[in-house]
Amino acid sequence: MRRALFLDRDGVINVDHGYISGPDKFDVIDGVFDALRRAQKLGYLLVVVTNQSGIARGYFTDDDYQRTEDHMRAIFLAEGVRLDAIYHCPHHPDGVVPALAVSCDCRKPEPGMILRAARDHDIDLAASIMVGDKDSDIAAARAAGVGRSYLVAPPRFTLKDINLDRPGQG
Secondary structure, three states: OEOEEEEOOEOOOEOOOOOOOOHHHOOEOOOHHHHHHHHHHOOOEEEEEEEOHHHHOOOOOHHHHHHHHHHHHHHHHHOOOOOOEEEEEOOOOOOOOHHHOOOOOOOOOOOHHHHHHHHHHOEOHHHOEEEEOOHHHHHHHHHHOOOEEEEOEOOOEOHHHOOOOOOOOO
């Protein structure tokens, strides 16, 4: 089994401008590339797990989201960072897109995206880390059995401040 660094997207990897609808609004937080290159060198899989309720709310489409994801993958690769997997939840019970206006097991604080990633990539959850910027990120990690979790609040405490070497609960 492998260990993973689970990452929320908006507010952890990129500046949370609120409902990022396209690549032009995707601004990477300082220090992210260095932190993720270090995590890769330490053997962590890099797995993004992100709620994207803007799709269900009709603020942007799944195609808009995919363009942003493609852009994110490309700029990370250009910086020597390979994202091993990206999971997103497009649902929200108050959405205006009927097929997506549902409660689900993938929307954090539910652990569905993390559990799916663990199955798909043979991840040892107890040896893994979650970094989020909302209590729902941490709740999802705990519900899934992720060993350590960190709540960041950029710019004061960001991904670059996470100790990837220290064992135990964060």
